[in-house]
Amino acid sequence: MTSRQMVLGMQFSGGYGAEPGAWRLPGANLNSYTDMDQFVRYARTAERGKVQLLFIADTPVLDMDLTHHAPRQAIEPLLLLTVLARETERIGLVTTASTTFTEPYNLARQFKALDVISHGRAGWNAVTTSTPAAAANFGSQIPPRAEKYERAHEVIQIVQALWGSWEKDALLLDVENNRYADMDKIRPVALQGRHVASRGPLPIPPSEQGQPVIFQAGGGEYGLEIAGRYASGVYANPYTIDDARAQRQALRDAAKRAGRDPDEVKMLAGFMPTIASSRTDALQRRRFLDEVVDLGQRVRYLGTMIGLPLDPDQLDEPLTTQQLAAAVPSPHDPRSARALEVAREGWSLRDVLAHGVIDYHPVIAGTATDVADHMQEWFEAEACDGFSIALDGFHDGFDAFVDQVVPILQERGLFHEDYEGPTLRENLGAHEQYGLDPRVSEQARP
Known part of the structure; x- marks a missing residue:
């Protein structure tokens, strides 16, 4: 202890x-x-x-x-x-x-x-x-x-x-x-x-x-x-x-x-934690929360973070192989590396955004243990x-x-x-x- x-x-x-x-x-x-x-x-x-x-x-x-x-x-x-x-x-x-x-x-x-x-x-x-x-x-x-x-x-x-x-x-x-x-x-x-x-x-x-x-x-x-x-x-x-x-x-x-x-x-x-019984449920909760925001604008902003001209029409699709190959995290935005990391996991752009990659604080969407693990890692470091x-x-x-x-x-x-x-x-x-x-x-x- x-x-x-x-x-x-x-x-x-x-x-x-x-x-x-x-x-x-x-x-x-x-x-x-x-x-x-x-x-x-x-x-x-x-x-x-x-x-x-x-x-x-x-x-x-x-x-x-x-x-x-x-x-x-x-x-x-x-x-x-x-x-x-x-x-x-x-x-x-x-x-x-x-x-x-x-x-x-x-x-x-x-x-x-x-x-x-x-x-x-x-x-x-x-x-x-x-x-x-x-x-x-x-x-x-x-x-x-x-x-x-x-x-x-x-x-x-x-x-x-x-x-x-x-x-x-x-x-x-x-x-x-x-x-x-x-x-x-x-x-x-x-x-x-x-x-x-x-x-x-x-x-x-x-x-x-x-x-x-x-x-x-x-x-x-x-x-x-x-x-x-x-x-x-x-x-x-x-x-x-x-x-x-x-x-x-x-x-x-x-x-x-x-x-x-x-x-x-x-x-x-x-x-910024989102706490649910599973990571799937937490992500679904965040999708619901995102329904009031301008996701088209957020898609375009996500594009500037990873160096791609993204179109809101791609909202429910993942990045293509060609896009992933061309993507580069912005050195001017500390959130960019995490955004690209999530995108490379194959999520749709809607789900990438639901992970909170452009929120103003780090986001953990998952179980109480996931949230506690993040806090412990930062605190002990x-x-x-x-x-x-x-x-x-x-x-x-x-x-x-x-x-x-x-x-x-x-x-x-x-x-x-x-x-x-x-x-x-x-x-x-x-x-x-x-x-x-x-x-x-x-x-x-x-």
């Missing part, structure tokens, strides 16, 4: 699942987008499986055609997580909020309020915004990349300072001496940067974990610096073990450069510290993962049997922090 244990996060999207066609699955609640009882059921199921955290990715824009697809985003992440905070006890509650279009005082107040309400289970995925349509919702434009990340540094530091604006023993609740709090221990932060500022303090005392845990998602040099300086958890999108190892090492190096212990930062690799699980459909996927996959991981000594404590910081194994991290504040941007 290994002493190293994986961290698991379960993704929430618009309420139905990670695949666009999840809302059509037999048995799915068609009102899941707005039905809080459904989200409570999913959260309690994940908590029953001792999953460390729930994660809501968010971009503040409606950026898709709803004619055939359900919304990708939650109706409002922080409000949804507040509902779940009252209906769960141990599982972490993490969501995205933009450093580009949100003021640090608002961020600090909202996330610390969630942290107090949940008794120390909140996490903030601090990311910049790069979607012009989202910027338009704030009457603005996307700033230049360097400026956007300079602002992100300022926002995160001011937020952390505001979180620490009450000393830990400032709240007295001393009835006998008529003293509610010690105002000498509740002080303004008075931080001014080039882009944002805040006087403070917050009107909120510390939570059981002190303050929310910071997460980060997004690659590149700028994103890596944000993660290395501030994050305890990082959402990554590697498609191969080699790529994952490289990303994880780069992350650990960034943490070390910032004066932190690299083990403090956990990289969660995105993963030190390609990640855990996984961010994007289930294809929520209404039956949460139960399938918790009841079938989690016990296998536990039997193999890869996943804990119970929560380490009541807070997200404890269950993630994150370092203790209250206010700014003194190891990195010396290099502060504001």
Whole structure:
């Protein structure tokens, strides 16, 4: 049995699942987008499986055609997580909020309020915004990349300072001496940067974990610096073990450069399982899920991945001998080698696509053992510290993962049997922090 244990996060999207066609699955609640009882059921199921955290990715824009697809985003992440905070006890509650279009005082107040309400289970995925349509919702434009990340540094530091604006023993609740709090221990932060500022303090005392845990998602040099300086958890999108190892090492190096212990930062690799009683049944499920997507467009895109001019008329046929001989995986798309590998097995193009070869995370469509095998291979190869699980459909996927996959991981000594404590910081194994991290504040941007 290994002493190293994986961290698991379960993704929430618009309420139905990670695949666009999840809302059509037999048995799915068609009102899941707005039905809080459904989200409570999913959260309690994940908590029953001792999953460390729930994660809501968010971009503040409606950026898709709803004619055939359900919304990708939650109706409002922080409000949804507040509902779940009252209906769960141990599982972490993490969501995205933009450093580009949100003021640090608002961020600090909202996330610390969630942290107090949940008794120390909140996490903030601090990311910049790069979607012009989202910027338009704030009457603005996307700033230049360097400026956007300079602002992100300022926002995160001011937020952390505001979180620490009450000393830990400032709240007295001393009835006998008529003293509610010690105002000498509740002080303004008075931080001014080039882009944002805040006087403070917050009107909120510390939570059981002190303050929310910071997460980060997004690659590149700028994103890596944000993660290395501030994050305890990082959402990554590697498609191969080699790529994952490289990303994880780069992350650990960034943490070390910032004066932190690299083990403090956990990289969660995105993963999209489809769980069924057999691989045949799993593939059939994914064919059904694909019925709402433009398969013609996907066939053409598959062609660019493997260097062939593919026609949608070939959707229900495999690649010909001549096509296979001419096919070459694109060096610019890490998914291409897997796409060609599946095509060479003789599947029709419809089935090649059903294998998830152009999904944004690796896909395993098969039994619970198949899913656990993939996770074990990546984890033991030190390609990640855990996984961010994007289930294809929520209404039956949460139960399938918790009841079938989690016990296998536990039997193999890869996943804990119970929560380490009541807070997200404890269950993630994150370092203790209250206010700014003194190891990195010396290099502060504001």
